[in-house]
Amino acid sequence: MSWLLRHREAALAILIALMIAGVAAYAPAFATPGSLLGVLDDTAFLFMLAVGQTMVLLTRGIDLSVAANLALTGMLVALVGQYGPDLPGPVYLVLAGIIGACLGLVMGGLIGGLGIPPIVVSLGALAIYRGMIVVIGGGDQVNASEMGISFQSFAQAKLVGLSSPVWIAVLVALAAHVFLTRTQTGRALYAVGGNPVAARYCGVSRERVEVLVYTLSGAIAGACGYLWVARYGVAYSEIASGYELTVIAACVIGGVSIGGGVGSVPGAVLGALFLGVVVNALPTMQVSPFWQMGIAGAVILLAVVLNARAEARHGKLILPEARAQ
């Protein structure tokens, strides 16, 4: 039991397996390979965004603009698809990544360069990016029939039973994991978040790290924007509205600390998978969709409370009451 508490990823994986088994006992259709692959398809965006958010959270930051960035970039590439030539899908993916990275870079500059708190910058960016969608798109939506064939077919293509967003999510997660665990810059993220003062004395540039993580988070959000719009076949201003909080919830369930310096890509991916399984299991158990939000909230609270209990054992506490602060 104590081993499980120390290895959060293993505990979470076991919990997810138990949950799938529990749901399957009630509704056997849920545990069929087709249905489980469907869960992965549905959760692909959450995987990618949670990985991007993890890098930001590690540096003691927060990026509330990811969903707005996703929607704005999605609208921009949809307009390119509508009025431009029918380019191959990967071109749109790269284009969306670059647009998203630029949107993130602006935030990174304000946060790293000027030292404005991340929550302020990303709140402002959230409002601006959402509004820009309507300003640029003229309040109209771009429909599937207007986007072009290859624009959509790339995001809907399947390889070995899984759609392309899942494969891209796998690549993003692997790349991010290697980056965070095997490169000097990746370790710098932990250093900056774990102890900013010590990081500074070690010659780690907080400014550079911050510009980098918001740009990466933006690039991932932008790429998700193209895939989202192409997969669901519509671009409009309210896409993924409020999704930024789901992304943060996935990270927190996966053991990424809001206080910075603690967390891993496997944790974030499992946190996203946990939420994905919960959300997808409810309809198969014939639970009314109205219950979904309440149950998701209760599950998030339960997970973070258990996390806090597990974490409380770590470290030496000279003054027990100080823990709560």
Add this chain to the structure above:
Amino acid sequence: MSGIPDRPPFRLAGLLLTWEVILAALLVAVFVLNSLATPYFLDTYNLADATWNFSEKAIIALPMALLILTREIDLSVGAMAALSAMAAGLAAAAGMPAPVLVAAGLGTGLVCGMVNGLLVTRVGVPSIVVTIGTMSLFRGVALVTLGDGALTSFPPGFTALGQSYLIAWPPLPLSFVIFLGLAAIFTLVLHRTATGRRLTAIGANPTAALFSGIEVARMRFWLFAITGLLSGLAGVLLAARFGVVRPNAALGWELDVITTVIFGGVAIAGGAGSIPGVVLSVFVLGFATFGLSLLNVPGIVITVLLGLLLIVSIAAPILIRQMVRAR
């Protein structure tokens, strides 16, 4: 901007460059520009009506300012307002009189706020995480209870709360007067009492505050409870104004409220901020929005402008300071 030290020596330049003075100048600019742009802006009844649209959120901004001042945050305020409005609506559907409706709304908000406070102070989970969870939970309870329906029957004694003027001339809407009264109380408490100094001390350095004998956890608990109570009040006023409650009432308010508080000069890192600054921020944002909508600027464009205003207003002083230092 620093929190605790005693008063620095008086300097005129220092006074002129405080955030409150800059906000007051912005407010004057908003009034001048808007009255030049349209003759309908400087109309007593138009201005009074404009306050309807921001008073409810402004009421929540007051306790939110104290929470952010003490390094906490509450993202569940919109959901608490919706749940409280629903409680009032359910009481109305059961045929209760107006005072019971108000009590049901306020009580629901208070209980929700206490749940937040308990989770933050007892379990020790960061408030941003707790309130992301409770936001879904509270809104989810409203969704489960109402589904895709709505509560529409309210007694006239209740709807009067959100639709009537306190006095005929000058036309002061009741919700606006409630906001002003609460703002006065919050100003006194934060800036003139020991409790206010303790809150600032917690925000400046929680550990030092704890060692100074301040009951940090208890004060934070009550701040969350009060935030819930006043979110409940805002929900009651909202239900009374529209006479209808849906599960998506007050959706997204949390971000508007936090924007108002930050624009009002409360430091997100804690320990600095003033209630007059928040009140001025409410007026600047509220009347700027009202003026722009009089000019037929679409709401979504106003959102972009307010987002830009938030970032520019925080970035400009930092840029100016950096340029001065570079010389």
